[in-house]
Amino acid sequence: MPAMPSSDNLPTTPVNRRDFLALATRGVLALNGLLGVGMLLRFLSHPPAPSSANEVDLGPASNFPIGSQTVMAQANLVLLHTEAGFQALSLECPHLGCLLNPEPGGFSCPCHGSRFDSSGALLRGPASKNLKPLSIEQNHEGHLIVRY
Amino acid sequence: MQRTRLVASILLLAAMAISIWRVETAPQPVPLAPTLTRQTEYCLTCHSELAEISPSHPIETFGCVICHGGERLALDADLAHSSLRGGRNPSDFSVVQESCGGEDCHSGSAAQARDHIPRVLRSIQATYAGAIANMRYTFGAQEDLSARMGIFAIQDPNPTSSSVPGLSAFDPSQETHPSLIAFSQNCLSCHLSSEPLPGKEYARLTGCAACHTPTAGTDLEQPLHRLTTAIPYTQCNTCHNRGNYELRSMHFQARSDQPTNRLDDYYQPIAQFVRCEWTLDCIDCHTRQEAMGDGHIYSSQKEAEYVRCYTCHGTLDELPLTRTISDPNDLALRLAFVNPQFDLQVGDTIIITDRGEPLWNTRRLPDGSYELLAKASGQRFTFRAVKGSACQQSAEQQESSYCHACHAVER
Numbered sequence: 001m002p003a004m005p006s007s008d009n010l011p012t013t014p015v016n017r018r019d020f021l022a023l024a025t026r027g028v029l030a031l032n033g034l035l036g037v038g039m040l041l042r043f044l045s046h047p048p049a050p051s052s053a054n055e056v057d058l059g060p061a062s063n064f065p066i067g068s069q070t071v072m073a074q075a076n077l078v079l080l081h082t083e084a085g086f087q088a089l090s091l092e093c094p095h096l097g098c099l100l101n102p103e104p105g106g107f108s109c110p111c112h113g114s115r116f117d118s119s120g121a122l123l124r125g126p127a128s129k130n131l132k133p134l135s136i137e138q139n140h141e142g143h144l145i146v147r148y
Numbered sequence: 149m150q151r152t153r154l155v156a157s158i159l160l161l162a163a164m165a166i167s168i169w170r171v172e173t174a175p176q177p178v179p180l181a182p183t184l185t186r187q188t189e190y191c192l193t194c195h196s197e198l199a200e201i202s203p204s205h206p207i208e209t210f211g212c213v214i215c216h217g218g219e220r221l222a223l224d225a226d227l228a229h230s231s232l233r234g235g236r237n238p239s240d241f242s243v244v245q246e247s248c249g250g251e252d253c254h255s256g257s258a259a260q261a262r263d264h265i266p267r268v269l270r271s272i273q274a275t276y277a278g279a280i281a282n283m284r285y286t287f288g289a290q291e292d293l294s295a296r297m298g299i300f301a302i303q304d305p306n307p308t309s310s311s312v313p314g315l316s317a318f319d320p321s322q323e324t325h326p327s328l329i330a331f332s333q334n335c336l337s338c339h340l341s342s343e344p345l346p347g348k349e350y351a352r353l354t355g356c357a358a359c360h361t362p363t364a365g366t367d368l369e370q371p372l373h374r375l376t377t378a379i380p381y382t383q384c385n386t387c388h389n390r391g392n393y394e395l396r397s398m399h400f401q402a403r404s405d406q407p408t409n410r411l412d413d414y415y416q417p418i419a420q421f422v423r424c425e426w427t428l429d430c431i432d433c434h435t436r437q438e439a440m441g442d443g444h445i446y447s448s449q450k451e452a453e454y455v456r457c458y459t460c461h462g463t464l465d466e467l468p469l470t471r472t473i474s475d476p477n478d479l480a481l482r483l484a485f486v487n488p489q490f491d492l493q494v495g496d497t498i499i500i501t502d503r504g505e506p507l508w509n510t511r512r513l514p515d516g517s518y519e520l521l522a523k524a525s526g527q528r529f530t531f532r533a534v535k536g537s538a539c540q541q542s543a544e545q546q547e548s549s550y551c552h553a554c555h556a557v558e559r
Contacts, residue, residue, distance in 0.1 A: 021150040028157040035164045042171075076183075096252055097183035098209045111204045113485035115476070124476040126252070126260070 058144040061086065069118060071102050077134060077146060078107070080119070088134040088146045089120040095127035107131070174223045182211030189213050189220035191228070202375040204486055215247050236372075239356035241269065241300075241341050248356060258443060261479050268340070268356070270302055271441025271452070276339040278448040280318050283335075286395075287325040295447035299339050304445045311444035311451075330398035337400070338387045344368075345400070352386040359383060359439070377486050380524040381410075381429040388430075412559050420556035422457075422548075424531075429524045433460070435505045436483075442503075457551045459501050460510065460518065462533040463543055470512055472497040480506035490521040 015023075056075045064070055064086070070079045071091070076099060080087045091100045091107065098111035106117040115123040120131030135147040178192040191212040200207055205215075213220045217233035234240035238247035249255035249265050256262025272278055275298030284290045284297070298315035307313040320332030337345050340358050344350040351363045353372070360375045364382035391402040410426045424433070431439065438453050446452045462468040473480055473494050483506065484492035490509055492498070497512040509521040513530065520529045534541070541550055 018150055021154050025150065025154045025157055028154065028161055032157060032161050032164060035161070035168065039164070039168065092183050096209060098206060099183070111206060111209065113482060124481070126262075126482060 055145055055147045058088075058146060060142050061138050061144050062142065064144070075146065078102070078120075078131075079136075079144070079146075086136050086138075086144060088136040088144075089131040090134055090148075092132070093127055094129040094132060095125075100131075177223060180207070180211055182207070182214070183209050185211060185214055187211075187213070187220060190223060191216075191218065191220065193223060194225065194228075198371065198373050201373050205375065217243075217247070234355070237353050237355060237357050239353070239360075241274065241355045244269075244355050261482070263443065264356075264440065267437070267441040267443045269441075270304055270443060270445045271340075271439070272446055272449055273439070274340045274441070275299055275302060275315055275445065276318075276336065277312075277315055277445065279335070279338075281447055283328060283331045284323075287327050289323060289325060289328060293447060295445065298445075299336070299341055302445065304443070306443075308444055311446055313445070315445060327395075327398055334399050335393050344386065345402075349390065350386050352383065358386075377431075377483075378489075378524040379429070379431050384430045411557060420549075420552040422551060422555040423557055424529075426557070427527075428520075428522055428529075431524070432509060432520065432522050433507075435501060435507070437503065437505055454503065455501060456546055457548055458534070458546050460499055460507070460520070460531065462535050463546065464534055464539060464541060465543055467533050467535050468499045468518070469502070470497050471500045471506065478506070480508035483508045487521075487523055489523075489526045 056072075058064075058072060058075070058079060064079055064081045066081050066083065068079075068081045070081075071077075072079060073091075076091045077088050078091055080089065092098070093100055093109040093111065093114055095109065095112060095114055098109050100107040100109055100116070106115060106123065107120075108115045109127065112126050114125055114127035116127075116131050117123055120133070122128070122130050137145055137147075139145050175193050177190040178196060179188045179190060180192050181188045189211050192207075195212070212218070215233075215238050217231050217238065219228050219231055222228035222230075232238075233243040233247050238244070244265055245255060251257070251262070254262065254264040255266060258267075268274055275295070277295035277298045280297050280299075281290065281293050281295040285293050290296060295312050295315060297318040299318060301315060301317040303314040304311060318332070320329060323329055323332065336342055341354055343354065344352050348365050348367065351366055351368050352358045353361050353363060353368070357372075357375070359379050360377070361372055362374065362376065362380060362383050363372060364380070364386050366372075391400060393399070394401045411421070433455050434453070435455060438455060441452070458466075458468070460468055471480075473492070473496050476494055478494075480498055481492055481494070484490050487509070492508055492511070499507040499510040499512075499518065501507065507520075509523055511519045513519055517530050517532050520531065521527075522529070539554075
């Protein structure tokens with residue numbers, strides 16, 4: 001078995017300037033590529049800008065007996081259950097969109113003073129419309145689904 | 149060639165490293181999707197500590213961008229602020245229509261009393277037309293005192309017999325009299341588009357915020373984020389009652405004192421004042437149309453101001469004009485709503501002016517006297533009508549000087 005040459009005796013191949021530049025360029029480009037892929041992955045995994053949900057599940061219809069009026073603050077709506085059925089009204093003021101406050105007999109706007117009765121009918125401006133009715137339906141599980 | 153490639157790839161690497169560093173050090177965005185626009189904006193990432201500007205403009209409803217402009221999704225301050233309207237003040241008249249206008253906001257119909265912007269742009273505090281007309285007449289540049297020019301050109305599509313149909317922009321370069329040139333250089337600091345004179349006593353913003361953002365005596369460099377209709381007299385005094393213009397040299401002669409006592413210090417020493425003139429705030433008597441205009445262009449303050457002592461106190465023969473509120477949409481209720489210190493209700497009887505403007509901060513009491521709420525201080529005052537009193541004033545003597553003869557406070 002031939003003896004291993006010591007490191008001092010390893011044959012050396014001189015790296016010329018051209019080879020060094022080529023090697024360095026490849027290394028830097030490889031690093032660029034890695035960073036680029038990393039940035040692309042980060043970009044693709046970035047959560048999209050939050051958008052408001054366009055439908056909300058209010059739960060089982062049986063939770064809302066006839067005659068009930070339920071303010072769903074999280075969903076910015078009031079759910080009315082009358083003999084005629086379910087009705088959902090937006091609690092955003094039709095004037096400029098401020099969130100209405102429930103008060104005895106109806107709702108009032110804390111921003112500019114518009115008032116509405118408990119059925120959503122306009123009592124006092126500056127709003128000029130009744131509260132906006134929202135689309136509501138019952139799904140196959142008996143839940144009430146409101147769409148904005 | 150090889151060296152150029154290496155340098156280029158190193159530069160590319162440096163650019164990517166800087167980009168990554170900027171992304172990593174950027175703040176975590178705080179999103180807000182106001183109900184009025186439903187468009188996400190990230191302004192609260194840096195501005196969450198800012199106080200809400202007014203109860204009528206909650207941030208959940210309005211957000212920031214609809215009034216201020218700016219790049220709503222930018223996290224870099226320079227980029228986010230690059231398209232702000234009016235810099236820090238979106239109510240400056242150069243941008244007020246974009247910032248505060250809109251049919252349901254402040255440039256709606258006159259019938260709905262939502263025409264704040266078109267009215268104020270024609271008001272004498274904005275046009276400065278009276279001062280310009282006076283100076284041009286005094287120095288021979290025009291033949292009478294009728295206004296022809298304003299700080300900016302403005303038209304009134306429906307002028308009255310006592311108003312002017314339009315103004316052209318005052319152009320100092322067209323003036324030849326030295327006094328008018330000096331006037332344009334030294335005396336145009338007291339209108340709603342002008343920057344204030346230096347000093348805390350003059351501290352105010354421009355446009356709507358000149359009045360509705362109280363700044364008197366403060367440092368304008370501080371964050372200012374407030375709008376109110378309860379405007380104290382001190383804010384009016386950032387322009388008014390600060391001194392006089394000396395007509396020979398056309399320079400502003402500022403008063404040398406810093407008055408604190410309203411009765412003894414504030415006003416001109418030779419003038420007389422009754423109690424309500426130095427205890428109330430200016431806006432307790434002067435109406436929105438007097439301060440912000442009635443939609444027409446006038447040649448002088450005298451044509452715009454019309455509330456007199458008799459407006460509230462009546463005359464020997466007549467009680468003050470009143471109106472009992474029966475309509476829940478009455479303008480008085482809307483105005484009172486934004487100053488909740490006064491609980492005005494349907495059924496209340498309020499004083500109205502000659503032109504039908506409601507003094508919504510007044511109410512007739514069951515015993516026939518009247519109550520007035522001071523809008524800024526919240527103080528309540530009661531007063532009686534002249535009719536039935538021992539007053540000997542004649543019906544023709546309704547200028548305040550006649551009232552001062554008996555009722556001025558000694559000082």
